Amino acid sequence: MGYTLDFSVVIDALPSLLWGCLATIGLALSGMSLALVIGVAGVVARGSNQRWLRGLVIGFVELIRNTPFLVQIFFLFFALPHIGLTLNPTVTAILALGLNGGAYAIEIIRGGVQSIDKGQIEAGLALGLHKGQVFRMIVLKPALRAIYPSLTGQFIMLTLTSSICSAIAAYELTSVAQRIESDTFRSFEVYFTITGLYLAISWLMMTGFSVFSRRYFNYPTR
Protein backbone atom coordinates (compact mmCIF):
# COMPACT_ATOMS: atom_id res chain seq x y z
CA MET A 1 0.00 0.00 0.00
CA GLY A 2 1.31 3.36 -1.01
CA TYR A 3 0.02 5.71 1.62
CA THR A 4 2.53 7.46 3.83
CA LEU A 5 1.43 9.78 6.57
CA ASP A 6 2.36 13.37 5.89
CA PHE A 7 1.81 15.86 8.65
CA SER A 8 3.59 18.73 6.88
CA VAL A 9 0.29 20.11 5.53
CA VAL A 10 -1.01 20.21 9.08
CA ILE A 11 2.09 21.99 10.34
CA ASP A 12 1.72 24.55 7.54
CA ALA A 13 -1.87 25.12 8.62
CA LEU A 14 -1.03 25.43 12.31
CA PRO A 15 -1.76 29.18 12.61
CA SER A 16 -5.26 28.82 11.21
CA LEU A 17 -5.82 25.77 13.41
CA LEU A 18 -4.86 27.78 16.48
CA TRP A 19 -7.30 30.52 15.48
CA GLY A 20 -9.85 27.74 15.12
CA CYS A 21 -9.08 26.67 18.71
CA LEU A 22 -9.70 30.20 19.95
CA ALA A 23 -12.95 30.34 17.98
CA THR A 24 -14.05 27.05 19.52
CA ILE A 25 -13.23 28.28 23.02
CA GLY A 26 -15.07 31.53 22.34
CA LEU A 27 -18.09 29.71 20.95
CA ALA A 28 -18.11 27.32 23.90
CA LEU A 29 -17.81 30.10 26.50
CA SER A 30 -20.63 32.11 24.87
CA GLY A 31 -22.76 28.98 24.73
CA MET A 32 -22.02 28.24 28.40
CA SER A 33 -22.90 31.76 29.52
CA LEU A 34 -26.21 31.57 27.68
CA ALA A 35 -26.78 28.08 29.09
CA LEU A 36 -26.17 29.34 32.61
CA VAL A 37 -28.65 32.21 32.15
CA ILE A 38 -31.25 29.84 30.69
CA GLY A 39 -30.50 27.35 33.46
CA VAL A 40 -31.06 29.83 36.30
CA ALA A 41 -34.09 31.43 34.62
CA GLY A 42 -35.50 27.96 33.92
CA VAL A 43 -35.13 26.91 37.54
CA VAL A 44 -36.89 30.06 38.73
CA ALA A 45 -39.68 29.50 36.19
CA ARG A 46 -39.89 25.81 37.12
CA GLY A 47 -40.60 26.80 40.71
CA SER A 48 -43.25 29.39 39.87
CA ASN A 49 -46.86 28.84 40.84
CA GLN A 50 -48.03 29.35 37.25
CA ARG A 51 -48.83 25.91 35.90
CA TRP A 52 -48.31 26.80 32.24
CA LEU A 53 -44.86 28.20 32.99
CA ARG A 54 -43.79 25.06 34.82
CA GLY A 55 -45.16 22.94 31.98
CA LEU A 56 -43.30 25.04 29.43
CA VAL A 57 -39.97 24.52 31.22
CA ILE A 58 -40.53 20.77 31.63
CA GLY A 59 -41.50 20.47 27.97
CA PHE A 60 -38.43 22.44 26.87
CA VAL A 61 -36.08 20.28 28.96
CA GLU A 62 -37.57 17.01 27.73
CA LEU A 63 -37.61 18.16 24.12
CA ILE A 64 -33.96 19.24 24.12
CA ARG A 65 -32.70 16.24 26.06
CA ASN A 66 -34.40 13.71 23.81
CA THR A 67 -33.44 15.03 20.38
CA PRO A 68 -29.96 15.19 18.81
CA PHE A 69 -28.00 18.43 18.81
CA LEU A 70 -27.50 18.09 15.05
CA VAL A 71 -31.26 18.15 14.46
CA GLN A 72 -31.65 21.09 16.86
CA ILE A 73 -29.04 23.18 15.05
CA PHE A 74 -30.47 22.20 11.64
CA PHE A 75 -33.88 23.27 12.84
CA LEU A 76 -32.60 26.65 14.01
CA PHE A 77 -30.52 27.22 10.89
CA PHE A 78 -32.70 25.90 8.09
CA ALA A 79 -36.23 26.07 9.48
CA LEU A 80 -36.29 29.41 11.30
CA PRO A 81 -35.63 31.48 8.12
CA HIS A 82 -38.94 30.07 6.82
CA ILE A 83 -40.76 31.83 9.61
CA GLY A 84 -38.82 35.01 8.98
CA LEU A 85 -35.90 34.65 11.41
CA THR A 86 -32.54 34.48 9.68
CA LEU A 87 -29.42 34.28 11.83
CA ASN A 88 -25.81 33.96 10.77
CA PRO A 89 -24.07 30.61 11.46
CA THR A 90 -22.11 31.79 14.49
CA VAL A 91 -25.14 33.34 16.22
CA THR A 92 -27.15 30.21 15.42
CA ALA A 93 -24.36 28.08 16.87
CA ILE A 94 -24.25 30.08 20.12
CA LEU A 95 -28.04 29.97 20.38
CA ALA A 96 -28.12 26.21 19.75
CA LEU A 97 -25.35 25.55 22.29
CA GLY A 98 -27.03 27.83 24.82
CA LEU A 99 -30.43 26.17 24.44
CA ASN A 100 -28.95 22.68 24.56
CA GLY A 101 -26.67 23.37 27.52
CA GLY A 102 -29.47 25.33 29.19
CA ALA A 103 -31.83 22.35 29.24
CA TYR A 104 -29.21 20.20 30.96
CA ALA A 105 -28.26 23.08 33.27
CA ILE A 106 -31.90 23.46 34.40
CA GLU A 107 -31.98 19.84 35.57
CA ILE A 108 -28.57 20.05 37.23
CA ILE A 109 -29.22 23.38 38.99
CA ARG A 110 -32.68 22.21 40.10
CA GLY A 111 -31.07 19.22 41.77
CA GLY A 112 -28.71 21.58 43.61
CA VAL A 113 -31.47 23.97 44.68
CA GLN A 114 -33.49 21.06 46.05
CA SER A 115 -30.50 20.04 48.13
CA ILE A 116 -30.68 23.35 50.06
CA ASP A 117 -32.28 22.91 53.48
CA LYS A 118 -35.60 24.78 53.75
CA GLY A 119 -34.53 26.01 57.19
CA GLN A 120 -31.69 27.97 55.59
CA ILE A 121 -34.17 29.90 53.44
CA GLU A 122 -36.45 30.56 56.41
CA ALA A 123 -33.46 31.70 58.47
CA GLY A 124 -32.45 34.07 55.70
CA LEU A 125 -35.95 35.57 55.50
CA ALA A 126 -36.08 35.82 59.30
CA LEU A 127 -32.83 37.80 59.23
CA GLY A 128 -34.61 40.36 57.07
CA LEU A 129 -33.03 39.53 53.70
CA HIS A 130 -35.45 39.98 50.87
CA LYS A 131 -36.37 37.22 48.45
CA GLY A 132 -33.79 38.16 45.80
CA GLN A 133 -30.96 38.20 48.33
CA VAL A 134 -32.05 34.89 49.82
CA PHE A 135 -32.10 33.34 46.36
CA ARG A 136 -28.72 34.76 45.36
CA MET A 137 -26.75 34.24 48.58
CA ILE A 138 -28.43 31.36 50.38
CA VAL A 139 -29.86 29.29 47.56
CA LEU A 140 -27.83 29.96 44.44
CA LYS A 141 -24.24 30.11 45.66
CA PRO A 142 -24.22 26.99 47.85
CA ALA A 143 -26.32 25.20 45.24
CA LEU A 144 -23.78 26.16 42.57
CA ARG A 145 -21.03 24.79 44.73
CA ALA A 146 -22.88 21.51 45.19
CA ILE A 147 -23.51 21.07 41.49
CA TYR A 148 -20.21 22.53 40.28
CA PRO A 149 -18.65 19.19 39.25
CA SER A 150 -21.62 18.02 37.20
CA LEU A 151 -22.26 21.47 35.73
CA THR A 152 -18.66 21.91 34.58
CA GLY A 153 -18.63 18.35 33.26
CA GLN A 154 -21.69 19.25 31.23
CA PHE A 155 -19.96 22.40 30.00
CA ILE A 156 -16.96 20.42 28.80
CA MET A 157 -19.37 18.14 26.94
CA LEU A 158 -20.89 21.30 25.45
CA THR A 159 -17.43 22.37 24.24
CA LEU A 160 -16.97 19.01 22.53
CA THR A 161 -20.50 19.26 21.12
CA SER A 162 -19.57 22.60 19.54
CA SER A 163 -17.68 20.62 16.87
CA ILE A 164 -21.10 19.76 15.43
CA CYS A 165 -21.60 23.45 14.64
CA SER A 166 -19.33 22.82 11.65
CA ALA A 167 -22.40 21.24 10.03
CA ILE A 168 -23.80 24.73 9.46
CA ALA A 169 -20.33 26.14 8.68
CA ALA A 170 -20.00 28.21 11.86
CA TYR A 171 -16.41 29.36 12.33
CA GLU A 172 -14.71 26.99 14.77
CA LEU A 173 -11.99 24.34 14.90
CA THR A 174 -13.78 21.54 13.04
CA SER A 175 -14.88 23.74 10.16
CA VAL A 176 -11.33 25.12 9.86
CA ALA A 177 -10.12 21.52 9.72
CA GLN A 178 -12.69 20.62 7.10
CA ARG A 179 -11.47 23.47 4.91
CA ILE A 180 -7.84 22.31 5.25
CA GLU A 181 -8.93 18.75 4.52
CA SER A 182 -10.74 19.69 1.35
CA ASP A 183 -7.66 21.64 0.18
CA THR A 184 -5.12 18.92 0.96
CA PHE A 185 -7.05 15.61 1.05
CA ARG A 186 -5.03 14.67 4.14
CA SER A 187 -8.17 13.68 6.06
CA PHE A 188 -6.59 11.40 8.64
CA GLU A 189 -3.68 13.71 9.49
CA VAL A 190 -5.93 16.74 9.84
CA TYR A 191 -8.57 15.07 12.01
CA PHE A 192 -5.97 13.25 14.08
CA THR A 193 -4.29 16.57 14.88
CA ILE A 194 -7.45 18.43 15.79
CA THR A 195 -8.57 15.52 17.95
CA GLY A 196 -5.41 16.23 19.93
CA LEU A 197 -6.26 19.93 19.99
CA TYR A 198 -9.74 19.18 21.35
CA LEU A 199 -8.18 17.01 24.04
CA ALA A 200 -5.92 19.94 24.97
CA ILE A 201 -8.90 22.33 25.04
CA SER A 202 -10.93 20.07 27.31
CA TRP A 203 -7.96 19.61 29.67
CA LEU A 204 -7.39 23.36 29.70
CA MET A 205 -11.03 23.95 30.59
CA MET A 206 -10.98 21.30 33.32
CA THR A 207 -7.95 23.00 34.87
CA GLY A 208 -9.57 26.41 34.54
CA PHE A 209 -12.75 25.21 36.18
CA SER A 210 -10.93 23.70 39.13
CA VAL A 211 -8.82 26.84 39.66
CA PHE A 212 -11.99 28.93 39.60
CA SER A 213 -13.74 26.67 42.09
CA ARG A 214 -10.83 26.84 44.53
CA ARG A 215 -11.03 30.64 44.50
CA TYR A 216 -14.75 31.32 44.30
CA PHE A 217 -16.08 28.56 46.52
CA ASN A 218 -13.33 28.93 49.09
CA TYR A 219 -15.43 29.55 52.19
CA PRO A 220 -16.19 27.33 55.18
CA THR A 221 -19.43 25.34 55.13
CA ARG A 222 -19.94 24.92 58.81
Next chain:
Amino acid sequence: MGTTFGLGELGFLIQGLKWTVLLAAIAFVGGGIGGLGVALARVSTSKCLRRITGGYIALFQGTPLLMQLFVIYYGLGLLGLMLPAWVAVAIAFTLHASAFLGEIWRGAIEALPKGQFEAARALGLHYLPRMRDVILPQALRIALPATIGFLVQLIKGTSLAAIVGFIELARAGQIVSNQTYAPLLVFTVVGALYFALCWPLSLYGSRIEGRIARATAR
Protein backbone atom coordinates in the same frame (compact mmCIF):
# COMPACT_ATOMS: atom_id res chain seq x y z
CA MET B 1 -37.32 19.17 -8.56
CA GLY B 2 -39.24 20.44 -5.51
CA THR B 3 -41.58 17.67 -4.43
CA THR B 4 -44.02 18.04 -1.57
CA PHE B 5 -43.74 16.19 1.70
CA GLY B 6 -45.96 13.15 1.36
CA LEU B 7 -46.14 9.50 2.33
CA GLY B 8 -43.12 8.63 0.18
CA GLU B 9 -40.95 11.15 2.02
CA LEU B 10 -42.27 9.99 5.38
CA GLY B 11 -41.42 6.43 4.33
CA PHE B 12 -37.86 7.53 3.51
CA LEU B 13 -37.54 9.06 6.98
CA ILE B 14 -38.82 5.84 8.56
CA GLN B 15 -36.18 3.94 6.58
CA GLY B 16 -33.61 6.32 8.07
CA LEU B 17 -35.06 5.71 11.53
CA LYS B 18 -34.53 1.97 10.99
CA TRP B 19 -30.82 2.56 10.35
CA THR B 20 -30.61 4.82 13.40
CA VAL B 21 -32.09 2.08 15.58
CA LEU B 22 -29.86 -0.59 14.03
CA LEU B 23 -26.70 1.48 14.41
CA ALA B 24 -27.52 2.33 18.03
CA ALA B 25 -28.32 -1.32 18.76
CA ILE B 26 -25.03 -2.58 17.28
CA ALA B 27 -23.06 0.09 19.16
CA PHE B 28 -24.89 -0.64 22.41
CA VAL B 29 -24.35 -4.39 22.22
CA GLY B 30 -20.74 -4.03 21.06
CA GLY B 31 -20.13 -1.28 23.59
CA GLY B 32 -21.73 -3.42 26.28
CA ILE B 33 -19.23 -6.21 25.67
CA GLY B 34 -16.29 -3.81 25.30
CA GLY B 35 -17.45 -1.73 28.25
CA LEU B 36 -17.60 -4.78 30.47
CA GLY B 37 -14.00 -5.54 29.59
CA VAL B 38 -12.98 -1.93 30.21
CA ALA B 39 -14.80 -1.80 33.56
CA LEU B 40 -13.20 -5.07 34.73
CA ALA B 41 -9.77 -3.85 33.61
CA ARG B 42 -10.32 -0.57 35.48
CA VAL B 43 -10.94 -2.40 38.77
CA SER B 44 -8.33 -5.12 38.19
CA THR B 45 -5.22 -5.54 40.31
CA SER B 46 -2.90 -4.91 37.36
CA LYS B 47 -1.67 -1.34 37.41
CA CYS B 48 -0.75 -1.53 33.74
CA LEU B 49 -4.26 -2.58 32.69
CA ARG B 50 -5.80 0.16 34.83
CA ARG B 51 -3.54 2.78 33.25
CA ILE B 52 -4.24 1.73 29.68
CA THR B 53 -8.01 1.59 30.07
CA GLY B 54 -7.93 4.82 32.08
CA GLY B 55 -6.17 6.51 29.18
CA TYR B 56 -8.64 5.01 26.72
CA ILE B 57 -11.57 6.43 28.70
CA ALA B 58 -9.94 9.85 29.10
CA LEU B 59 -9.27 9.95 25.36
CA PHE B 60 -12.85 9.17 24.38
CA GLN B 61 -14.38 11.43 27.02
CA GLY B 62 -12.07 14.34 26.21
CA THR B 63 -12.62 14.50 22.46
CA PRO B 64 -15.73 15.17 20.37
CA LEU B 65 -17.65 12.14 19.11
CA LEU B 66 -17.52 13.70 15.66
CA MET B 67 -13.69 13.61 15.70
CA GLN B 68 -13.70 10.01 16.90
CA LEU B 69 -15.90 9.16 13.93
CA PHE B 70 -13.66 11.00 11.48
CA VAL B 71 -10.38 9.58 12.80
CA ILE B 72 -11.63 5.99 12.98
CA TYR B 73 -13.45 6.28 9.65
CA TYR B 74 -10.40 7.58 7.77
CA GLY B 75 -7.94 5.62 9.93
CA LEU B 76 -9.51 2.27 9.03
CA GLY B 77 -9.19 3.26 5.37
CA LEU B 78 -5.49 4.00 5.85
CA LEU B 79 -4.96 0.58 7.40
CA GLY B 80 -6.01 -0.81 4.04
CA LEU B 81 -9.32 -2.11 5.32
CA MET B 82 -11.92 -1.60 2.63
CA LEU B 83 -14.96 -1.63 4.87
CA PRO B 84 -18.45 -0.47 3.92
CA ALA B 85 -19.20 2.93 5.47
CA TRP B 86 -21.74 1.56 7.93
CA VAL B 87 -19.27 -0.99 9.32
CA ALA B 88 -16.64 1.70 9.88
CA VAL B 89 -19.22 3.90 11.58
CA ALA B 90 -20.44 0.99 13.71
CA ILE B 91 -16.86 0.26 14.83
CA ALA B 92 -16.39 3.92 15.79
CA PHE B 93 -19.62 4.01 17.83
CA THR B 94 -18.74 0.69 19.48
CA LEU B 95 -15.36 2.02 20.65
CA HIS B 96 -17.07 5.21 21.87
CA ALA B 97 -19.73 3.26 23.76
CA SER B 98 -17.13 0.91 25.28
CA ALA B 99 -15.33 3.84 26.89
CA PHE B 100 -18.45 5.48 28.33
CA LEU B 101 -20.15 2.27 29.49
CA GLY B 102 -16.83 1.09 30.94
CA GLU B 103 -16.59 4.26 33.03
CA ILE B 104 -20.23 4.05 34.17
CA TRP B 105 -19.87 0.41 35.22
CA ARG B 106 -16.51 1.00 36.90
CA GLY B 107 -18.22 3.59 39.09
CA ALA B 108 -20.98 1.13 39.94
CA ILE B 109 -18.55 -1.68 40.82
CA GLU B 110 -16.59 0.65 43.08
CA ALA B 111 -19.80 1.88 44.71
CA LEU B 112 -20.52 -1.60 46.07
CA PRO B 113 -19.67 -2.12 49.74
CA LYS B 114 -16.22 -3.68 50.27
CA GLY B 115 -17.89 -6.46 52.29
CA GLN B 116 -19.39 -7.90 49.12
CA PHE B 117 -15.94 -8.52 47.65
CA GLU B 118 -14.54 -9.85 50.91
CA ALA B 119 -17.50 -12.12 51.57
CA ALA B 120 -17.33 -13.55 48.05
CA ARG B 121 -13.63 -14.21 48.49
CA ALA B 122 -14.14 -15.68 51.97
CA LEU B 123 -16.65 -18.11 50.43
CA GLY B 124 -13.84 -19.32 48.22
CA LEU B 125 -15.28 -17.96 44.99
CA HIS B 126 -12.72 -17.47 42.25
CA TYR B 127 -12.54 -14.37 40.09
CA LEU B 128 -15.01 -15.50 37.45
CA PRO B 129 -17.87 -16.69 39.70
CA ARG B 130 -17.15 -13.81 42.10
CA MET B 131 -17.68 -11.25 39.37
CA ARG B 132 -20.41 -13.11 37.50
CA ASP B 133 -22.58 -14.16 40.43
CA VAL B 134 -21.90 -11.58 43.12
CA ILE B 135 -20.41 -8.29 41.96
CA LEU B 136 -21.71 -7.64 38.45
CA PRO B 137 -25.41 -8.38 39.03
CA GLN B 138 -25.46 -5.84 41.87
CA ALA B 139 -23.30 -3.29 40.07
CA LEU B 140 -25.30 -3.43 36.85
CA ARG B 141 -28.51 -2.86 38.79
CA ILE B 142 -27.11 0.33 40.37
CA ALA B 143 -25.81 1.40 36.98
CA LEU B 144 -29.08 0.82 35.11
CA PRO B 145 -30.33 4.45 35.11
CA ALA B 146 -26.95 5.79 33.93
CA THR B 147 -26.75 3.02 31.33
CA ILE B 148 -30.15 3.93 29.94
CA GLY B 149 -29.13 7.60 30.01
CA PHE B 150 -26.11 6.72 27.93
CA LEU B 151 -28.25 4.69 25.50
CA VAL B 152 -30.28 7.85 24.87
CA GLN B 153 -27.02 9.77 24.31
CA LEU B 154 -25.91 7.05 21.90
CA ILE B 155 -29.13 7.14 19.87
CA LYS B 156 -28.78 10.91 19.57
CA GLY B 157 -25.08 10.50 18.79
CA THR B 158 -25.77 8.26 15.80
CA SER B 159 -27.10 11.39 14.07
CA LEU B 160 -23.44 12.37 13.59
CA ALA B 161 -23.04 9.47 11.17
CA ALA B 162 -24.96 11.80 8.85
CA ILE B 163 -21.90 14.04 8.61
CA VAL B 164 -19.73 11.23 7.21
CA GLY B 165 -22.49 10.52 4.70
CA PHE B 166 -24.21 7.52 6.25
CA ILE B 167 -27.96 7.71 5.57
CA GLU B 168 -29.71 7.41 8.90
CA LEU B 169 -32.57 9.53 10.25
CA ALA B 170 -30.79 12.91 10.41
CA ARG B 171 -29.23 12.50 6.93
CA ALA B 172 -32.54 11.29 5.53
CA GLY B 173 -34.09 14.45 6.98
CA GLN B 174 -31.47 16.61 5.28
CA ILE B 175 -32.13 14.92 1.93
CA VAL B 176 -35.90 15.21 2.19
CA SER B 177 -35.57 18.81 3.35
CA ASN B 178 -33.49 19.67 0.27
CA GLN B 179 -36.00 17.97 -2.01
CA THR B 180 -39.15 19.48 -0.58
CA TYR B 181 -37.90 22.91 0.53
CA ALA B 182 -39.90 22.37 3.71
CA PRO B 183 -37.21 22.29 6.44
CA LEU B 184 -39.63 23.47 9.12
CA LEU B 185 -41.92 20.49 8.58
CA VAL B 186 -39.19 17.95 7.84
CA PHE B 187 -36.98 18.75 10.84
CA THR B 188 -40.05 18.87 13.08
CA VAL B 189 -40.94 15.34 11.94
CA VAL B 190 -37.32 14.18 12.31
CA GLY B 191 -37.14 15.69 15.79
CA ALA B 192 -40.45 14.06 16.69
CA LEU B 193 -39.19 10.65 15.54
CA TYR B 194 -36.04 10.96 17.67
CA PHE B 195 -38.18 12.15 20.56
CA ALA B 196 -40.54 9.20 20.19
CA LEU B 197 -37.51 6.90 20.36
CA CYS B 198 -35.66 8.56 23.25
CA TRP B 199 -38.36 9.91 25.54
CA PRO B 200 -39.82 6.55 26.66
CA LEU B 201 -36.28 5.41 27.45
CA SER B 202 -35.59 8.58 29.45
CA LEU B 203 -38.85 8.19 31.37
CA TYR B 204 -38.05 4.54 32.09
CA GLY B 205 -34.57 5.52 33.25
CA SER B 206 -35.78 8.16 35.69
CA ARG B 207 -38.47 5.81 37.02
CA ILE B 208 -35.85 3.20 37.87
CA GLU B 209 -33.63 5.90 39.34
CA GLY B 210 -36.46 6.97 41.62
CA ARG B 211 -37.11 3.39 42.64
CA ILE B 212 -33.44 2.79 43.50
CA ALA B 213 -33.25 6.08 45.42
CA ARG B 214 -36.31 5.12 47.48
CA ALA B 215 -34.93 1.63 48.11
CA THR B 216 -31.59 2.99 49.40
CA ALA B 217 -33.26 5.72 51.47
CA ARG B 218 -35.21 3.12 53.40
